[in-house]
Amino acid sequence: LLEAGGAHHNDFWVRTPLGIGRLLQNPKYVWPFFTEPQEQVNNQKVYWPRGKMPGGSSSINGMIYVRGDPREYDHWRDLGCTGLGYQDLLPYFKKLESAPLGDAAYRGRQGPIQVTSLAEDPQPLGDAFNAGCLEAGIAANADYNGAGYEGVSYLQLSTHQGQRSSTARAYLDRFTPPRLTLQVQAQATSVMWEGTRAAGIRYLHNGQALQVLARREVILSAGPIVSPQLLELSGVGQANRLRELGVEVKADVPGVGENLCDHLQGRITFECTQRISLNEIVSNPIRQAWMGAKYLLTRRGMMATPSATVHALVPAHPDEPRATVKIQMTHLSANSRYTRSPGAGLDPFPGFGIGFFQLRPRSRGHVHAHSPDALKAPLMDPRYLQHPADQEDMVRAFRMARHVSGQPALQGLIRRETRPGLDVQNDAAVLDYIRQCGQTSWHPIGTCKMGTDDMAVVDPQLRVKGVQALRVIDSSIMPTMPSSNTNAAAIAIGEKGADCILQYPFQVNA
Numbered sequence: 001l002l003e004a005g006g007a008h009h010n011d012f013w014v015r016t017p018l019g020i021g022r023l024l025q026n027p028k029y030v031w032p033f034f035t036e037p038q039e040q041v042n043n044q045k046v047y048w049p050r051g052k053m054p055g056g057s058s059s060i061n062g063m064i065y066v067r068g069d070p071r072e073y074d075h076w077r078d079l080g081c082t083g084l085g086y087q088d089l090l091p092y093f094k095k096l097e098s099a100p101l102g103d104a105a106y107r108g109r110q111g112p113i114q115v116t117s118l119a120e121d122p123q124p125l126g127d128a129f130n131a132g133c134l135e136a137g138i139a140a141n142a143d144y145n146g147a148g149y150e151g152v153s154y155l156q157l158s159t160h161q162g163q164r165s166s167t168a169r170a171y172l173d174r175f176t177p178p179r180l181t182l183q184v185q186a187q188a189t190s191v192m193w194e195g196t197r198a199a200g201i202r203y204l205h206n207g208q209a210l211q212v213l214a215r216r217e218v219i220l221s222a223g224p225i226v227s228p229q230l231l232e233l234s235g236v237g238q239a240n241r242l243r244e245l246g247v248e249v250k251a252d253v254p255g256v257g258e259n260l261c262d263h264l265q266g267r268i269t270f271e272c273t274q275r276i277s278l279n280e281i282v283s284n285p286i287r288q289a290w291m292g293a294k295y296l297l298t299r300r301g302m303m304a305t306p307s308a309t310v311h312a313l314v315p316a317h318p319d320e321p322r323a324t325v326k327i328q329m330t331h332l333s334a335n336s337r338y339t340r341s342p343g344a345g346l347d348p349f350p351g352f353g354i355g356f357f358q359l360r361p362r363s364r365g366h367v368h369a370h371s372p373d374a375l376k377a378p379l380m381d382p383r384y385l386q387h388p389a390d391q392e393d394m395v396r397a398f399r400m401a402r403h404v405s406g407q408p409a410l411q412g413l414i415r416r417e418t419r420p421g422l423d424v425q426n427d428a429a430v431l432d433y434i435r436q437c438g439q440t441s442w443h444p445i446g447t448c449k450m451g452t453d454d455m456a457v458v459d460p461q462l463r464v465k466g467v468q469a470l471r472v473i474d475s476s477i478m479p480t481m482p483s484s485n486t487n488a489a490a491i492a493i494g495e496k497g498a499d500c501i502l503q504y505p506f507q508v509n510a
């Protein structure tokens with residue numbers, strides 16, 4: 001197993017949920033990718049951090065554990081992704097998790113990924129947001145990973161006893177197969193070939209060019225940004241594009257790098273009437289010490305969260321047959337989702353935010369190598385808000401968030417709306433604000449999509465088209481958004497992919 005980052009997955013701030021604020025802008029822990037300028041988001045180059053250690057982005061993400069909308073997996077099945085309908089994937093979701101909550105017909109009890117519900121440790125702002133959603137007519141849902149998906153719920157996290165349960169800690173640390181060798185700081189540069197059969201991987205380790213051979217097959221799990229880049233640098237992709245890079249064409253697969261999709265997130269922020277937010281804690285050393293002591297003694301409290309505690313998955317329009325937007329309470333307010341300190345833009349008063357995004361964006365972009373050098377980041381263009389329906393859905397999501405903020409349960413905690421402010425009312429002004437504040441939700445997917453159509457990159461067994469002994473098994477194979485957060489679905493794809501390897505093996509390379 002080649003991992004390009006260092007072995008940092010057990011560092012204290014990686015293990016500690018609230019430590020996410022210390023990770024996302026630190027190149028020790030993340031690859032600091034940026035998109036191309038986004039025309040519909042004020043030409044911003046949007047920052048896209050990705051995990052740089054064993055466990056990938058599961059080691060640096062917000063740990064929000066959401067399987068996704070069962071109807072979307074059935075949509076995958078109907079698109080030709082045989083074996084990825086909801087009933088097909090449910091055994092894998094149960095297998096991967098240890099969740100001491102919900103109905104055992106839907107939830108796993110003995111899997112490697114530990115799952116915790118924040119309903120066990122409620123916070124005042126989360127309680128108020130939950131009550132506000134109920135007052136706004138949103139139904140309660142005790143388990144959005146169970147029989148029903150929609151409604152307002154306390155978040156479930158991939159954590160155990162207040163610590164992150166990443167794939168590295170859950171699988172590699174606890175269940176490492178004796179024959180598996182993990183090589184860190186080993187950055188893959190291309191696939192090696194015997195004709196059109198994948199024969200191994202070239203990689204760099206401490207500046208030295210090395211290679212490793214495969215007896216049976218090569219598996220790319222480098223994620224939605226780097227997996228398509230590695231395919232292109234290995235000769236699999238759009239033939240004309242590969243020739244321009246000076247790469248020998250092994251297979252003309254036009255879908256490589258296409259179909260990129262991400263959730264664009266906006267946020268409304270508020271000044272709070274009570275000192276119950278993270279703003280006054282992270283700006284006060286004494287309060288920080290108290291919060292830290294509580295966490296070290298009990299593994300509870302705000303340090304056991306990523307700063308968000310409750311979300312609602314709802315239709316943003318009465319005519320919608322299922323949830324179309326997500327709104328989520330976060331316990332701080334600042335000029336950016338990455339801000340965690342007063343000098344960098346944290347508001348100097350108690351504050352909180354309600355984040356929002358549409359669940360199934362229609363806009364599609366691409367990721368492509370622009371250099372034959374694997375150390376140069378590819379060009380990433382998600383084309384946020386290019387589809388007019390995405391603009392409409394984001395405005396509706398904003399209005400849903402503001403509607404909930406106006407309910408009695410929250411009004412007593414709101415001194416004023418600080419961003420964008422109540423003078424922003426009409427749709428054009430709301431959309432302008434979304435273009436100003438929009439940032440990634442860290443959910444890019446789709447760039448090596450699975451299917452049977454001409455733009456599919458892998459078949460339903462995750463085998464790359466046009467070549468042999470090569471698979472892609474990561475979130476890049478998702479044909480559409482599974483709906484909300486993507487990490488649980490990515491792990492289920494890993495489990496499904498493991499079975500595909502066993503059930504549809506390539507012959508051994510002598």
